[in-house]
Amino acid sequence: MTAPDPYATPAPTTDQAAHADSSRSSLLRAAIWVAIGALIAAAIVCVLWVLLGTRDANDIVGRAFLTILLLAGFAGVAILDAHLAPSRPAWFALASMASWVIALLLGAIMIWMPERFPWLGFSRFIQFLLIVLILQLVLLHVRFYLKAFQRYDTPFTRTVTIVTIALVIALAVLLIIPLAFGEWLALAGVYWRIVVAIAILAALGTALVPLVNVLFAPKKPRPQVAHAPIAAPAAPAASTVPAAQELLPWPTYVDAVTPLPMLPDGSPDWNAYYTGHPSPGAHVFTAIAPAAHVEPQAAPAPPQAIAPAQPAPAVGYEGYPPPPPLPPRP
Structure with a gap:
């Protein structure tokens, strides 16, 4: 009988499963509506920039093409997130959709924002990719960090987890602002000092929870492998033959x-x-004879003269050689 796994998730009842499915489907519908609203908002912003801007026709065509690519890419990512939502936690599916909405809005702004320097057009594309990378890294950090926190839930680890997640989100915002609007912002040196300080505190909080788990979290029991007893060989070379073979x-x-x-x-x-x-070198075995039933011995017969035994002629059978002699007896 094996001990129950303390890390195993208990099987939900029928009512709990139905409630979870309904809440998950409602969150999925909400995420899809958020994606639709973000698409509409981004399109409206781009249209207003086209109508009210002072750009020439050639510049508008290029930016419109980039906008169409951005909207199509967001639609594809939103559909992919909707398909992956049933296999993800509800909060993670909603947070993932929110991160792509933020990326969509920032991308639309960076496409239609006036350029302070004409040669920085390609750099905006690189900056947009860095923004998407930062958002996705924040999502992965929060997901794995919450898994580590759930192993050992105490008031101390709960406080550290909340503060660390807030610091990570603040760090992401402080890094995204200069990437999206750094062309028009003059950030002082104290801004980057704050960024470095928050990054150090976020790294400290990220390392605390796994260290506490290593020291105090209950260990997952290792499965014990049952070893089959080793039986003594009943015959020579029997140990080299598989048990299933006759x-x-x-x-x-x-x-x-x-x-x-x-x-x-x-x-x-x-x-x-x-x-x-x-x-030479062969191992000799003794004869295995069945135990005979011992019967009472009869009275010995009187001795009689025994004629000397005559050796039987070695005659074979139909031309075959005679059988070999018996082994020597001790």
């Missing part, structure tokens, strides 16, 4: 009782079968 009887001498000797490589000594003497 064992063949060990060959014997002509008397069908005395087993043949075994060579050092584990094979029968067939030479002893024909010569009656074991080969």
Whole structure:
């Protein structure tokens, strides 16, 4: 009987499963509506920038093409998130959709925002990719960090987790602002000092919870492997044969009782079968005879003269050689 796994998730009841499915579907619908609203808002912002802007036709066409690519990419990502939502936690599916909405709005603003320097057009694309990377790294950090927190939930770890997640989100915001609007912002040196300080505190909080888990969290029991008992070999070379394979009887001498000797490589000594003497280095086994029933001995008969035994002529059968002699008896 094995001990129950303390980390195993208890099977939900029918009512709990139905409630979870309904809440998940409602969150999924909400995330899809948020994506639709973000698409509409981004399109309206771009249209207003086109109508009220002072750009020439060639510049508008290029930016419109980038906007269409941005909207199509967001639609594809939103559909992918909707398909992956059933296999994810509800909060993670909603947070993932929110991160893509933020990326969509920032991308639309960066496309239609006036350029302070004409040669910085391609750099905005690189900055947008960095913004998407930061948002996704924040999501992965929060997901794995919450898994580590759930292993050992205490007031201390709960406080550290909340503060660390807030610091990570603040760090992401402080890094995204110069990437999206740094062209038009003059950030002082104290801004970057604050960014570095928050990054150090966020790294400290990220390392605290795993260290506390290593020291105090209950260990997951390792599965014990049952070892099969080792049985003594009943016959020579039986240990090298799989248990599922049928064992063949060990060959014997002509008397069908005395087993043949075994060579050092584990094979029968067939030479002893024909010569009656074991080969050098062969292991000799004793005869295995069934226990005979002991009967009361009768009175001994008077001695009689016994004629000397005459050796039987070695005659074969239909031209075959005669059987070999019996092995030497002790």
